[in-house]
Amino acid sequence: MILHALNGYYHRMLDDPDTEMPAYGTSIENISYALVLGEDGSLQAIEDLRVGEGNPSRPRKLPVPAAVTRTSGVKANFLWDKAAYVFGADGDGATEKNRERFAAFNDFLQVIGKEIDDAGFAAVEKFLSRWECTQSEEIVGRFQPWEEVCNANLVFRLDGIPGYIHDRPAVQREWLKFGQQDSAAPVGQCLISGEENVPLAGVHTPIKGVRGGQTSGGYIVSFNASAFVSYKQDKASVAETSAFAYTTALNALLAADSRQKISIGDTTYVFWAKRPMPLEPFLADVFAPSEAVGKESAEQDDRKTAKDIHGLLKAVRDGKKPTDFMPDLDTDVQFYILGLAPNAARLSIRFWQETSFGDLLDKIGKYYQELNIVRQYDSEPEFPPLWRLLVQTATLGKAENISPVLAGGLTRAMLTGCPYPQNLLPVVLDRIRAEHDVTYFRAALLKAYLLRNTKTEEVPVAFDPERKDSPYLLGRLFAVLEKAQEEAIPGANATVKDRYLGAVAATPQLVLPMLLKNSANHIAKLRKDSERRGRAIYLDRMIQDINCELDNYPKTQTPEQQGLFMIGYYHQRKNFFTKNIQEG
Template sequence: MILSRLKEYADTRMDLPPAMYGETSVRWFVDIGADGTLEGFTSRGGDTKANRRGEILRVPQLVRSVGISPKLLADNGEYALGIGRQGADETKVTERHRRFVGLVRRCAEETDEGSVWAVVRFLEGWAPDRDGGLLPDGFDPGDTLTFRVDGVLPVDLEPVQTFWADDTAGPEGRSMTCLVTGEVGPVEERLPVKIKGVPGGQTSGTSLVSANAEPFTSYGLKNSLTSPISRNAGERFAKALNHLISDGPSRMYVGPTVYAFWTRKETGFDYLQFVEQPKPQAVKELFQSPHTTRVPHDLKEDEFYALALSASGGRAVVRDWLETTIPEVRESLKRWFEGQGIVDAYGEESSEYLGVRALARATVQRKGETNRDAEQRIQPALGSALVRVAIKGGRLPEDLLARVVRRNRVEGEVTRPRAALIKLVFATQGGSMNEMQALNPNPNLAGDERAAYHCGRLLAEVEAVQRAALGQVNASVTDRYYGSASSTPASVFPSLMRGARANLGNLRRKAPATHAALDARIMEIASNLPDFPKVLTTRSQGLFALGYYHQRAKDRADARAAREARDGKKEES
């Protein structure tokens, strides 16, 4: 199904290059006359990072392994001109060039194209040792070059393209039923195009279908024959996937996984702006859009696909595959953003929402660690779970909650991304969490879950008392006790409360108003806690984190409001 959808995309949505052609950065044109004389080298490179390596052209393509395999009329300097890279094996360079010249001669003989014969005459008169001095400044043997004859690129000629397609096809393979098209005919032992840009894969590309070791073989079939695919289908689905992965608007990286998104037909729906870095205005418009009823799955114009890939060496690994519809994606995204909605760290209702990458980082990111470093440690399964729920709905796994709770304990703090992710996990597991966007003194919770939320609030107030009494300290009570307070409250809260009472006693003398406000808040929270739970489950620890985050945010908002009120009175006077 995956390969069929990709081939369908290639057939209906792409302007495909000729068979066995691909888009490559060409750095140099070798300009020659009709008689094969060299007229010069023309640089196709620019000054920007995007075009420094050359102009993107459609030229012959080939998957190279350890052998010597020239590409027709467009290759690097070793093959095309026999000019080796620094430290290259000269014997191999000579053989590469000899094979390249032989391939061009065969093309000339079969097509009888005058421009190809001109290239043959040039190549047979070219001596790398003698003519190397004619190379232009800045020439790099690793750059791709092609030939231009009196302004014509031979690679663009239809007879040349037909020759290359036939030449690379090789002998007709085994006849089997193609898994992509369902047609009976020759299938490829090795698929002709590799997949580029998959994290963890080889720079030369990865194979989506391969069985190159004995354990992967089946019924005597090996390599790609275990999943028989025709050459045309194999080339088309690979080119479609390469296009999707290379195209910014259709792909997203989350840690070691790349996601490709596409629709069956052009819809104008920019889904990436919601799952990668949500734009506040776009999310606002999404919420304002009318609710849609479920769309029949056979309404193919609206079909939406998502493919998640990682790699191990030369093999691509399918992490997830989603098929849904645009209306269903929109409804899932609404629930996704509602689920993660939470006030910011200063108690303000925020229009900023978090994308998949930011939420995934919340499970691993250490204090002071860069986003890039943190993303290298994201578990593929967690990223896939977030994308799946964002696009198609469903439940986020308990493991996700456990990782966030553990990160809170290790760091001794609750960040907004971690609080938002905790709330989102709860929202996807059933029950409304709309009442938990901000501090809720009377949450719809019972038993230890209710106690856990208020324990989190209480820790925030104990910390506030310490800060008011002692100012900034090297290690706050939260720094020292968050882990034990959030997992075994009964073991630490009695001593924390004794310390808070001592600090409140000091505040009564030097700041009576502050003492009164803090004492009232602690009394209100404590009234909800007849006993401290001995042990909290992972879910309850998540609610503890929400209580702590909500209370700190509310305290900051109240402090700001008080300052603004005082400043207003000063201005009036």
């Protein structure tokens, strides 16, 4: 099913003239330089194809004859390759191994091009026939710095003629003919397309771009032991054309500039729709909004997309239908999400979901309903991206300290509607105890967990003075005690929050009597100041009102009760700094 969906995406993109999806027999590779040749094979110039300003610049993505898979040994590409193959030399010089690579490049050219009648191809043949590997550094250095060229991928161009030699019609015809005449591949039925008697791929193209994976790429379809063989087949029955399609599509989704991928923990997620839709990169803005979102963008379309996504999220969070906000939105289109993680030379399938876009929006809407809580500061995001939430669970607030298990579980809960990971609550409480801080993001996570994973029927979005739950009232009480200390002793080095937040949440009966005694001293100090006497009366009355609703202080509280305690504390603290506007 995964391969079939990726194959469909490839053909969808191939039919779109505005995309750069390569056709069969080609691949998109990183190319840094073009060797400009005269018709006599002389090297006229070395053209720098790299893009980007400043240093370092990056290679240009170009379609070239499909790259070979180098698992071992020497294998050359056709009309493009690394300097070691094209020049027979690299940073180590013209070693014996590099000379072998140069010979393989030349031989492969002759095998395919023996019937090519083309001036550009002939120029490459002449260039190779007269090239001296030992003089590579000297000759190349006349045009470009050898240390930059010696490790780069190169293509060829005929002087005065636009385009590259590998794109010339006569060359392309022979390259495709060569691929079709490859009789070494076994024949069978393709499990993706269903076609019969088609050449089956022996080795599939490596998948690159998965965080933590090998730079050479990994595989989601591969075999290396007889234990994996079934039905007397030692390879998956995937046609060469289908293998090219699904690997090309997946590599395009995983490209560095793709807005259809995101990395959470040790897993990289890609997502796509069965049919074209303007909100296809929608999930990227849920996981990690682009820099253009919320800022003035250079393109009007970018501003409109950002506004549409924010409005759509608000609509689904508030329980409205997506089509109420965007009438033309196709909610029935199939949507696919694939999660990949590195596993040596292979890739593990961590997550796979096939659903309608409308169902996905419903799941995300419920997720944001549960997270919805009053923001501590107006500058904080109304729809917190997943990575911001996960960072709040990590030691020192560093992304590298995020638990992969927690990241995967929270992502799965968001996308499928399943319960949140059981370790989410203790992890958030541990970070609050360690840092003495109930942030907006942590309060949101606590609220979401209590609503979905426990029998808590309702957790308020903002301060609720009518709520009578003991944990919520205890949280409010602690916030008032902290406020009394802040006003009585401004600028104190350590507040009651810094010393007792975790302890009072876990064991109220042990800690609160001592804190109330100290609070009486704080309020007495405020009463002595005529300008702050009103504040003393206000805070003292709040403490008494909350205590009147409490039968007793429990000896201990469960983690779930501690979570509600932290929300009560957060709400009361926010209420202290919220201006009350009374209508006259």
